[in-house]
Amino acid sequence: MSVHVSEQSKMPKEPHWAIIGYESQYIEGDERSRTHPGHGYPGHTMSYVSYRAFIDEAEWLKAIDALANPKYGSPKPFTAMHVVPATISTSTHVKVDVRAHA
Numbered sequence: 450m451s452v453h454v455s456e457q458s459k460m461p462k463e464p465h466w467a468i469i470g471y472e473s474q475y476i477e478g479d480e481r482s483r484t485h486p487g488h489g490y491p492g493h494t495m496s497y498v499s500y501r502a503f504i505d506e507a508e509w510l511k512a513i514d515a516l517a518n519p520k521y522g523s524p525k526p527f528t529a530m531h532v533v534p535a536t537i538s539t540s541t542h543v544k545v546d547v548r549a550h551a
Contacts, residue, residue, distance in 0.1 A: 451508060454500040461502050462534060466509035468516065469528045470499040502532075 454460050473496045481489030503509035513529050 451503045464533045466503040468501045471526045
């Protein structure tokens, strides 16, 4: 089973396999930027990454094969990895010097 991680709550907490995809999309500029260069909102390209997490290694390997050898078109860029999430903990320490109040 794989999960498209779109928010922190969907990120697996245990070690897992992952595929990171790299994509971009061209966003057309508005009419004013086309008719009056230097004004309005010009066209631009938005780049983004996608994160797909796999619990099953065999499914991850199958997905890698499909991405590296697509039936149609050329392969899209991706990074495949084994991920071991770090455990993060915080603590607060308070120290009061009682001599400063005497």
